[in-house]
Amino acid sequence: MRRYSSRNNEFLSTRYTNLKPFLPSLPPPPVDNEGNPVNPEVLRALFPDGMIEHEITTAPEVDIPGEVLDAYRVFRPSPLVRALALEKALETPARIYYKYEGTNPAGSHKSNTAIAQAFFAAREGYAGITTETGAGQWGSALSQACCHFGLDLDVFMVRASFLQKPLRKTFIGIHGGRVHASPSNLTRSGRSFLENDPEHPGSLGIAISEAVEMVVGSPDRCYSLGSVSDAVCLHQSVIGGEAILQMEEMGDFPTEIIGCVGGGSNFSGLAFPFIEKTLTGGDAIRFTAVEPVACPTLTKGKLMYDHGDASGLTPKYMMYSLGAGFVPPPIHAGGLRYHGMAPLVSHLVKLGMVTPAAYEQERILEAGRMFARVEGILPAPESSHAIAAAVDSALRARETGSEEVVLFNLSGHGFLDLSAYGTA
Ligand SMILES: *Cc1c(COP(=O)(O)O)cnc(C)c1O
Numbered sequence: 576m577r578r579y580s581s582r583n584n585e586f587l588s589t590r591y592t593n594l595k596p597f598l599p600s601l602p603p604p605p606v607d608n609e610g611n612p613v614n615p616e617v618l619r620a621l622f623p624d625g626m627i628e629h630e631i632t633t634a635p636e637v638d639i640p641g642e643v644l645d646a647y648r649v650f651r652p653s654p655l656v657r658a659l660a661l662e663k664a665l666e667t668p669a670r671i672y673y674k675y676e677g678t679n680p681a682g683s684h685k686s687n688t689a690i691a692q693a694f695f696a697a698r699e700g701y702a703g704i705t706t707e708t709g710a711g712q713w714g715s716a717l718s719q720a721c722c723h724f725g726l727d728l729d730v731f732m733v734r735a736s737f738l739q740k741p742l743r744k745t746f747i748g749i750h751g752g753r754v755h756a757s758p759s760n761l762t763r764s765g766r767s768f769l770e771n772d773p774e775h776p777g778s779l780g781i782a783i784s785e786a787v788e789m790v791v792g793s794p795d796r797c798y799s800l801g802s803v804s805d806a807v808c809l810h811q812s813v814i815g816g817e818a819i820l821q822m823e824e825m826g827d828f829p830t831e832i833i834g835c836v837g838g839g840s841n842f843s844g845l846a847f848p849f850i851e852k853t854l855t856g857g858d859a860i861r862f863t864a865v866e867p868v869a870c871p872t873l874t875k876g877k878l879m880y881d882h883g884d885a886s887g888l889t890p891k892y893m894m895y896s897l898g899a900g901f902v903p904p905p906i907h908a909g910g911l912r913y914h915g916m917a918p919l920v921s922h923l924v925k926l927g928m929v930t931p932a933a934y935e936q937e938r939i940l941e942a943g944r945m946f947a948r949v950e951g952i953l954p955a956p957e958s959s960h961a962i963a964a965a966v967d968s969a970l971r972a973r974e975t976g977s978e979e980v981v982l983f984n985l986s987g988h989g990f991l992d993l994s995a996y997g998t999a
Contacts, residue, residue, distance in 0.1 A: 577657065577825055577826075578656065578657050578659055579654060579655070579656055579657070580654070580655040580656075580821035580822075580824050580825055581824065582652055582654060583652070583824075584648075584652070585820070586652040586817045586820045586821055586824075587644070587647065587648065587651050587652050587817065588639065588651075588652075588812070588813045588816035588817055589638065589639055589644060590636040590637060590638055590639060590816070591629075591636065591637045591639060591809045591810060591812045591813065591816075592635070592636055592812045592815070592816055592847065592848045592851060593632060593633070593634060593635055593636065593637060593809055593812070594808075594812075594843075594847040594848075594850060594851055594919065595632075595633055595805070595919075596633050596634070596635050597635070597850075597851045597854045597855065598854070598922075599926070600922075600926070601922070602893050602894075602918040602919060602921065602922040603880075603893045605890040605891060605892050605893075605918075606880060606890060606891050607890060607891070608887070608891070610880075613890040615627055615630075615631060617890070618630070620790075620791060621787065621790055621791070621797065621798040622797060622798060623692070623695035623696050623698075623699045623701065623797050624695070624699060625691075625694075625695030625698065625699065626692060626695055626806050627806075629691075629805075629806035629809050629810070630804060630805050630806040631805075632809075637809065639691075639813075640691075640694060642694050643690055643691050643694050646690045646694075646720075646723060647687070647690065647813070649679070649680075650678050650679035650680075650686070651813065651817070652817045652821070653674060653675055653676055653678055653679075653814070653817065654674075654675045654678065655672060655673070655674050655675075655817070655818055655821035655822065655825070656672065656673055656674075656675060656950075657670065657671070657672050657825065658671040658672065658673055658949075658950055660949040660950055660951075661945075661946065661949050661950055661966075661969075662969070663949075664945070664949045665966060665969045665970060665973065666973060667969035667970065667972050667973045668972055668973065668976060668977070668978060668979075669968065669969040669972035669973075669977075669978070669979040669980070669981055670827060670978075670979070670980045670981070671965055671969055671981045671982075671983075672822070672825070672827070672829070672980070672981070672982045672983075673965075673982070673983050673984070673985040674814055674817070674818050674821075674845055674982070674983075674984050674985065675952065675985045676814060676841065676984065676985060676986050676987060677952070677954075677955070677958075677985060677986075677987045677988035679716075680719060681712070681715040681716040681718075681719050681746070682712070682715070682955075682987050682988045682990065682991070683712045683715075683716060683841075683910075683955065683986055683987030683988075684811060684814060684840070684841045684844060684984070684986045684987065685712055685713050685715075685716035685717075685801055685802075685840075685987075686716040686719065686720065687810050687811050687813055687814070687844065688801065688806075688807045688810035688811060688840070689713070689716040689717040689719070689720035689799075689801070690720045690723070691810045692704070692717070692720070692799045692810075693717065693720035693721050693723065693724045693726055693799075694720075694724055696724070696726055696797050696799070697724035697725060697726055699797075701726065701795060701796060701797045702726070702727055702795040702796065703721070703726050703727030703728055703729070703795070703796050704717065704721055704726055704727070704728050704729075704796065704797055704798070704799045705728075705729045705730075705731075705786045705789045705790050705793075705796050705797075705798055705799075706728070706729070706730055706731070706786050706798065706799045706800070706801070707730070707731045707732070707733075707757065707779060707782030707783045707785065707786045708730050708731070708732050708733070708736075708743075708782070708801070709732075709733050709736060709779045709782070709837075709909045709910055709912055709913070710733075710736045710740060710743065710908075710909025710910050710912075710992075711732060711736055711740050711743025711744070711746070711747070711909070711991075712743070712801075712909075712910055712955075712987060713801030713802075713910075714730040714732060714743065714747045714752065714754065715743055715746045715747055716801070717730070717752070717799055717801070718730070718746065718747040718749075718750035718751065718752035719750050721750065721751070721752065722750040722751055727751070727796075728747075728750075728751065728752035728753065729752070729753050729755065729786075729789065729796075730747055730752050730753065730754045730755065731755050731757040731759065731765075731782040731785040731786050731789075732744070732754050732755065732756060732757060732777075732782065733757055733776070733777040733778060733779060733781075733782050733909070733912075734756045734757060734758065734775065734776055734777035735776040735777055735905045736777075736909050737754070737756040737757075737777075738756075739905070739994075740909070740991065740992075742991045743991060746991075755785075756777070757777045757781055757782040757785050758775050758777055758781050758785065759785060761785070761789070762784070762785040762788045762789060763788060764781065764784040764785055764788055764885070764886040764888070765781070765784075765785045767886075768781055768885075776902065776905065778885060778901070778902045778903065778912070778914070779912060779913045779914075780882075780883070780884050780885030780899050780900070780901070780913075780914055781884070781885040781886070783800075783883060783884035783885070783888075783889065784884040784885050784886035784888050786798055787884060787888045787889060788886075788888060791888075800883075801838070801840070802837060802838025802839060802840040802913070802917065803838035803839060803840070803883065803892075803894075803913075803915065803916070803917045803918075804917070805917075805918070805919060807838075807840045807917075808839070808840055808843035808844065808847065808917055808919055808920075810844075811840045811841060811843055811844025811845075812843070812844055812847055812848055813844070814841070814844035814845045814984065815844055815845045815846060815847055815848030815849055816848050818845060818848070818849075818982065819848055819849065819852065822982070827980055828858060828980065829849065829860055829980045829981065829982035830860060830861065830978075830979050830980045830981070831860065831861040831862075831863060831968055831979060831980070831981045831982070832845060832846050832849055832860055832861070832862050832863070832981075832982050832983070833862075833863045833865060833961045833964045833965050833968070833981065833982070833983040833984070834846060834863075834864060834865070834961050834983065834984040834986070835864075835865045835866070835908075835911060835957050835958060835959075835960035835961045835984070835986060836864040836865065836866050836872075836873065836911070836916065836920065836931075837866075837908075837910045837911040837912070837913050837957060838913050838915070838916065838917055839864070839916050839917030839919070839920035839921075840917065841984050841986040842864050842920060842984065843917060843919060843920060844984070845982070845983075845984040846862050846929070847919075849862075850862065850923070850928065861930065862923070862928065862929045862930065863929075863930050863931075863932055863964055863968075864920060864924070864929050864930070864931050864932070865931075865932050865933070865934060865960040865961055865963070865964045866911060866931065866932075866933050866934075866960065867906055867908055867911050867912075867933065867934065867935075867936065867939075867960065868933045868934060868935050868936075869903060869904045869906045869912075869936065870897070870901075870903040870904075870906070870911055870912050870913070870914075871897070871933050872895050872896065872897055872913070872914065872915065872916045873895050873916060873920075873921075873924055873931035873933075874931050874932070874933040875897070875933075876895040876896050876897045876914075876916070877895065877896065878893070878894070878895050878921060878925055879893070879894075879896060880892065880893055881894060881896040881898065881899050881914075881915060882899040883899075883915060884899065885899050885900060887899070892915065892918050893918055893921065893922075894915045894916050894917070894918045894921040895915070895916045895921045895924065896914055896915045896916070897914045897915075898914060899914055899915075900914075901914040906936050906956075907936065907940070907956040907992065907995035908936070908939070908955075908956040908957045908959075908960065908995075909956075909957075910955070910957040911957050911960065932964055934960050934963050934964065938963050939956065939959040939960045939962070939963045940956065940959060940995065940996055941963075942959050942962045942963035942966050943956060943958075943959030943962060943989065943996065944996060945966075946959070946962050947989075947996075952985065952988060953988060953989040953990060953993070953996070954985055954987070954988065954989050955986060955987035955988060955989045955992055956989060956992055956995045956996075957986055957987065958984070958985050958986045958987055958989075959989075961983040961984055961985070961986070962983065962985075964983070965981050965983045968981050969981060
C-alpha cells in the first residue's frame with residue numbers, strides 16, 4: 576500500500592486553473608460606496624497590473640510565469656500523503672489523505688500567492704510592497720518572496736499577534752521586512768482606533784485599512800493581499816492541480832474534500848480544481864469548509880455587500896461577513912480571524928456546492944495533538960480545523976461502514992505556534 580505520492584516533477588502545475596468559467600453563475604461584482612461596479616482602473620492605484628489581470632480573467636487556465644515556477648520548484652510539488660497511522664488510530668474503513676503545504680520555508684500555503692505577487696511588483700518596477708498580517712504567516716511568506724525579488728516590505732501586524740507571536744516578527748525581520756503593530760500611529764485610520772483605545776488589540780480589517788492608506792499615498796509601493804481575492808484563489812489552485820494528478824497516481828479519488836477557511840484561499844486552492852472536475856462530468860464530491868466557532872463567518876454571518884477593511888477604504892464585496900467592524904476574540908488560529916470570506920467561496924456556499932462547519936478551539940487543538948502523535952507533523956492551529964472535520968468524517972464512516980475517501984488540506988505547520996498547544 577502506498578503511503579506517499581512521489582514528488583515527481585511532472586506533477587508540478589505549470590498553469591493556474593480558473594474555476595470561474597465553469598460555474599453556473601458568478602458572484603455579483605465588487606461595488607463602490609455608491610453601489611456602482613468598481614472600475615478596474617480604481618484598483619490600479621493599489622495593485623500591479625499582473626494582479627488585476629489575474630483578478631478579472633475568465634480564461635479557464637493561466638500560464639504561470641517562468642520566474643514564479645522557478646521559485647515554486649524549491650518546494651513544489653508539495654507532498655500528498657495517505658494518513659495510514661491516523662486511519663489505524665481511528666479504526667476507520669475510510670481512507671484519509673492530506674496535501675501538505677507546510678514544507679516551504681515560510682511554512683504555509685501562503686507562499687504560493689506571495690511569490691506570484693512579489694514577482695508582479697518587481698516586474699512592474701515597484702520599490703516595495705505594503706501589507707497586513709494577522710498571526711504573521713502572510714507577512715512571513717511575503718517577506719521571503721520580497722527578499723527573493725529584491726523588494727522592500729512594510730507589514731502592519733494585528734497588535735494582539737504582534738505581542739503574542741514575536742517569532743514571526745523575527746522571521747520577517749530576517750528577510751528584511753519592517754513590522755508595525757496595528758493599530759499604529761503611522762496612518763490616519765490607525766490613529767483613529769488608538770484614540771478610542773490606546774491598548775486596542777487590532778483586527779485584520781484595521782490592519783488592511785492601514786496598509787491600503789499607506790499605499791495610496793506612495794506611488795512607488797503596491798499593496799498585497801494574502802487571501803480572499805479571486806487572484807489569490809487562482810494562485811492557490813496549484814495545490815488542487817497537483818493533488819488531482821497525485822490522487823491518480825495513488826489510484827484513488829476523494830469522496831470528500833476538507834479545508835479550513837479564514838479568507839478562503841487554501842480551501843479554494845485544494846477544492847476549486849476538483850469542483851471543476853465535478854462540473855465537467857466527474858464523480859460527485861462533498862466539499863466542507865471549516866471555521867472556528869469564535870469567528871463564524873459562513874455559519875453565522877450574512878451574505879451581503881461589505882468592505883474588506885474596517886475603515887471602508889476598500890470596495891465592497893458580496894460575501895458572507897460578520898460586519899467589517901467585527902473584532903474577533905484572540906483564539907490561537909490567528910489566520911482564521913477575518914470578518915469576511917472570499918466572494919467565490921461565499922458564492923459556492925450560497926449555491927449549496929460547499930458546506931460550512933464550525934469547530935470549538937478545544938476540539939481542534941486535541942485533533943492537532945493527536946495528528947502530531949500519529950502522523951509526525953505538528954499542524955498549524957488553522958489546519959487543525961480541517962483535521963478535526965476529517966476525523967469526524969472518518970468516525971462517521973466507522974459507524975456506517977461506508978467506504979469514504981477523505982482528502983484534506985494541511986495548510987501549514989505549527990512549529991511557531993507551539994504555545995497554542997501548550998496553553999490549551
Ligand atoms: C492564513 C492561513 C490560513 C487561513 O487563510 P485562508 O486564506 O483561509 O487559507 C489557514 N492555514 C494557515 C496555515 C494559514 O497560514
